[in-house]
Amino acid sequence: MMTLxxxxxxxxxxxxxxxxxxxxGIDVWLEVxxxxxxxxxxxxxxxxxxxxxxxxxxxxxxLLPAIAERVNGVDIQSVPLSELRIGDIVLVRPGARIPAxxxxxxxxxxxx
Numbered sequence: 001m002m003t004l005x006x007x008x009x010x011x012x013x014x015x016x017x018x019x020x021x022x023x024x025g026i027d028v029w030l031e032v033x034x035x036x037x038x039x040x041x042x043x044x045x046x047x048x049x050x051x052x053x054x055x056x057x058x059x060x061x062x063l064l065p066a067i068a069e070r071v072n073g074v075d076i077q078s079v080p081l082s083e084l085r086i087g088d089i090v091l092v093r094p095g096a097r098i099p100a101x102x103x104x105x106x107x108x109x110x111x112x
Contacts, residue, residue: 009035068099 012032019027067078069091076091084100086088094096 005039006036009039065095065097065099069093 004049007033012035014027015024016032017029018024024075066080068081068084070077070079070084071089071091081099089105090099090102
């Protein structure tokens, strides 16, 4: 998008410069100025929104736990999140943060 607008500004500026020297009968200095002002205003309005979105993503990433408890049969291993694979069963204890996307399953019933 920025490439297209930059190209439009360069073409309009070149056309106005050529019109100033008498090569064209079209003078678009006002349009070039307005286009640049609108671009700067749009960029100025866009920056706080991008900053807020970036902050929200960092806050969301900070909520991920550092490790997950992977269930292998009867064993429970603490592993980093990077070692989780599709199909792994992860133990999530009450009050703990969920380390990855997935489907909740019912734990198997144990006999006492």
